[in-house]
Amino acid sequence: MSTPESAFAQASAEIKALQESVASLDKKLSQLLSTNLRAHETQNSQPQTAFDVLTGSSMPKSRSTAALDRLNAQSISNCEEVAMATTRVVMHQIVLPSDTDALGICFGGQVLGWIDVCAGLAAKTVARGPCVTASVDAVHFLRPCRVGSVAIIAAMVNRTFQSSLEVGVRVEEEDMLTGARHHCCSAYLTFVSVMARPGPGRAAKPLPKIVPGTQHQREIFRAAELRRQERLVHRNKLKQDPALAAQLAESRLQPVTYREASPTLAPAIQVQTLSGEKHGVSPDFTLAHMTQLIMPQHANSLGITFGGQVMRWMEQCAYIAASRVGRGGHLLTGSMDSIIFTQPTRVGDVMYITAQVTGIFTSSAEVMISVCGESPTEREVFYCGDAFATVVSVNRTGGTVDIPFTLEPETGAEKQRCAGAEVRRQERLEMRRSLMAQQAKRPSLDGSMQIHSISAV
Numbered sequence: 001m002s003t004p005e006s007a008f009a010q011a012s013a014e015i016k017a018l019q020e021s022v023a024s025l026d027k028k029l030s031q032l033l034s035t036n037l038r039a040h041e042t043q044n045s046q047p048q049t050a051f052d053v054l055t056g057s058s059m060p061k062s063r064s065t066a067a068l069d070r071l072n073a074q075s076i077s078n079c080e081e082v083a084m085a086t087t088r089v090v091m092h093q094i095v096l097p098s099d100t101d102a103l104g105i106c107f108g109g110q111v112l113g114w115i116d117v118c119a120g121l122a123a124k125t126v127a128r129g130p131c132v133t134a135s136v137d138a139v140h141f142l143r144p145c146r147v148g149s150v151a152i153i154a155a156m157v158n159r160t161f162q163s164s165l166e167v168g169v170r171v172e173e174e175d176m177l178t179g180a181r182h183h184c185c186s187a188y189l190t191f192v193s194v195m196a197r198p199g200p201g202r203a204a205k206p207l208p209k210i211v212p213g214t215q216h217q218r219e220i221f222r223a224a225e226l227r228r229q230e231r232l233v234h235r236n237k238l239k240q241d242p243a244l245a246a247q248l249a250e251s252r253l254q255p256v257t258y259r260e261a262s263p264t265l266a267p268a269i270q271v272q273t274l275s276g277e278k279h280g281v282s283p284d285f286t287l288a289h290m291t292q293l294i295m296p297q298h299a300n301s302l303g304i305t306f307g308g309q310v311m312r313w314m315e316q317c318a319y320i321a322a323s324r325v326g327r328g329g330h331l332l333t334g335s336m337d338s339i340i341f342t343q344p345t346r347v348g349d350v351m352y353i354t355a356q357v358t359g360i361f362t363s364s365a366e367v368m369i370s371v372c373g374e375s376p377t378e379r380e381v382f383y384c385g386d387a388f389a390t391v392v393s394v395n396r397t398g399g400t401v402d403i404p405f406t407l408e409p410e411t412g413a414e415k416q417r418c419a420g421a422e423v424r425r426q427e428r429l430e431m432r433r434s435l436m437a438q439q440a441k442r443p444s445l446d447g448s449m450q451i452h453s454i455s456a457v
Helices: 005-042 050-055 063-077 108-127 215-240 240-249 305-324 412-419 421-442
Strands: 081-083 089-094 131-138 150-160 164-174 179-194 209-211 279-281 288-293 330-336 350-362 364-375 380-394 405-407
Touching: 089 108, 108 131, 108 150, 108 164, 108 305, 108 330, 131 305, 150 179, 150 209, 150 215, 164 215, 179 215, 179 421, 215 240, 215 421, 240 412, 288 305, 305 330, 305 350, 305 364, 305 380, 330 412, 350 380, 350 405, 350 412, 350 421, 364 421, 412 421
Parallel strands: 081 209, 279 405
Antiparallel strands: 089 150, 131 179, 150 164, 164 179, 288 350, 330 380, 350 364, 364 380
16 A cells, blocks of 8 residues: 555655656657748748647637747748738728728728837838838728728738838728728828837847839839938938028927917807808918827827827827818818828827818818927927818718809918919829829728729818
8 A cells, every 4th residue: 555655755755757758749849840941931032920830720829839939930030031921910990980080981080090009010020120111191081981981991012221111001991880981091101110220238139131022013113212312302302402401490389378469269260151252361360289208008109209199199189280171071181291200209299280271272271280298397399290280171972062262371480381282183183193102002901993983082
């Protein structure tokens, strides 16, 4: 008959043997992973997860599969080349009532926020480290996303450069009742990899090279370089022309906090608008101000404000400014011009967003938005960026409604802001036509072709 001591010793021996067996299996599994992963990367330029390489399926992660995923992540991060198709990130968002206006149409700023998050995930996956939104090219909203539908946001890294990378995003709406999908908008965002530049105690971590795998992807890859050159030309133009840079700085909208010798608010526009009748109004009467405290939920892991959050606030402020003249119709954001974030704001900073109508056309208005930041401890306002938004006045069936006002600029700064409104409008219309022509040749997310109609705004 065995004693308790002998039974305990026997159990301990069995546990030890089981632990040795598990360790042996883990070692064999790691060796098998290394062999299969190398063979897979040689045969296929699109790496999968480690668990998929071994089993061809996806299952809940155990202790062993977690170790495999860590090894897989290390293998991918050490690669000098990454297949373009493997950089894709897809998000599905239900359009809720809180995301929409009175007509059930999703706010353009909300869509821009989703675009920035999805693009940031794609950039971070490739860079294997934090990335910051540097700029967003002009975004044209071709079709609205409506409440109850699903917004599908798909991002893919188009090309990497020395420390930056371009991410392309396509947004489609899916009608949950019919299954029909429509292209809503596309965007190109530039991110800067924090790890791609040397820092205290660490060397620079170069970005991997994006390798296109199809003819369509090769076209995207080449176009990304052209867009980058256009951005550099614009940036260098301001550097080489101090007079132009000073002129643009003078025309920026100032936060109400630092507008000396002026009332807190401009007089309200209170006139009865009759059909076909136009009323002159000063641009100063359309001013709108927003002041936001940057909270942790507004920022990334580095404490820097999300670019999408900033664009969401900018669109809201532009909407308020346009509503001062958009009487008789319902307002929709038609486009947001390119935005360059010159300086970031961080958690604890105060952000000032100021908007003013700078152009009124038949049924649309151009709104200028300027963004400034301030550190409460330093009490120094710094410039963050600005952009122009186009807001369209429509009725409940989608038809355009004439805006019953005309602008009458008075000060030199107001005249300067309004002077180029018509030129900028024609540039947007040309860009919109070009975008429609390009999208007609590009497949949707499911590979089918879609046809769009052009609306002049």
